[in-house]
Amino acid sequence: MAAYRDPIDIYLLRVLHTLLVEGSVTRTAVRLNQSQPAISAALKRLRAIIGDPLLVRGRNGMVPTERGAALLEPTMIALREISRIALQQAAFDPAVSIRRFRVGSPDYLNILFVPRLVERFRRQAPNAGLELYPLSAELNFETALEEGQFDLVIGNWPDVPARLQRRDLFTDDVVCLVAKTHRLAGRSISEADYLAAAHVAPTPYSSMQRGPIEAYLARARLKREAAVMVPYFSLAPSLLLRTDLMFTTTRRFAAYHARILPLDILESPIAFPPVQYYVLWHARSHLSDEVQWLIGLIADAM
Secondary structure, X not given: XXXXXXXXXXXXXXXXXXXHHHOOHHHHHHHOOOOXXXXXXXXXXXXXXXXXXXXXXXXXEEEEOHHHHHHHHHHHHHHHHHXXXXXXXXXXXXXXXXXXXXXXXXXXXXXXXXXXXXXXXXXXXXXXXXXXXXXXXXXXXXXXXXXXXOOEEEEOOOOOOOOXXXXXEEEEOEEEEEEOOOOOXXXXXXXXXXXXXXXXXXXXXXXXXXXXXXXXXXXXXXXXXXXXXXXXXXXXXXXXXOOOEEEEEEHHHHHHHHHHOOEEEEEOOOOOOOEEEEEEEOHHHOOXXXXXXXXXXXXXXX
């Protein structure tokens, strides 16, 4: 009697899940280090086994059918359980990887560490791709990690989502940045000076979390005037020039811009707690050698 064989093996299950997440044969082939014909053949087999098209063409690419969408969570759970079984896997070699990694990061960190990260990434993984995405209030970063839209997210929120995995990167203290022509430049400012000043502040970059500065001011019941709000941290330093605005930020960010612009760093009169930076990922990626390699690379670049 012939041995029974499950119609869907681990490879097909992984292809199915990646296709449902990516909505693209091309991107699935890249993520799984497979050729496009191999992924197309696997999709054909899956359609025959399940008896459903699974993915159909939409206006902006392929979209899952109702049956396909219903299979997303079960396939994710199945792959997570399979990953816990002690199967010997081939060691990840960044030198030959063609995977594309996706990282969500606040824009104010990019100028400080992305050049070093890209240098190390290109040296170690010359055939791989790295995509950096900004965080915004419209983006639910927990969902993006859970569904595989992002591999990692870098953040500094005071309240870290408990469901996500975390590695601390570094801490930084909080200072104030003003133009050298500002009336408070070169002075030791008081809390009254700080609260009376006109501030430039960032718009929230998370729909679920306040930034550490706003969170602390709210807890301390202190109110400042956010005269100007900007969606990108990188805009703030140039807005300080020839204005009466003050920007509250971290020392590393302030020091970088004070070296290239006529800006003055003031010690904060308010005892903001140190800002902790960390990298987050979902449990779905916790056992991924590729993702752990990228985490180490980011920590090194920081």
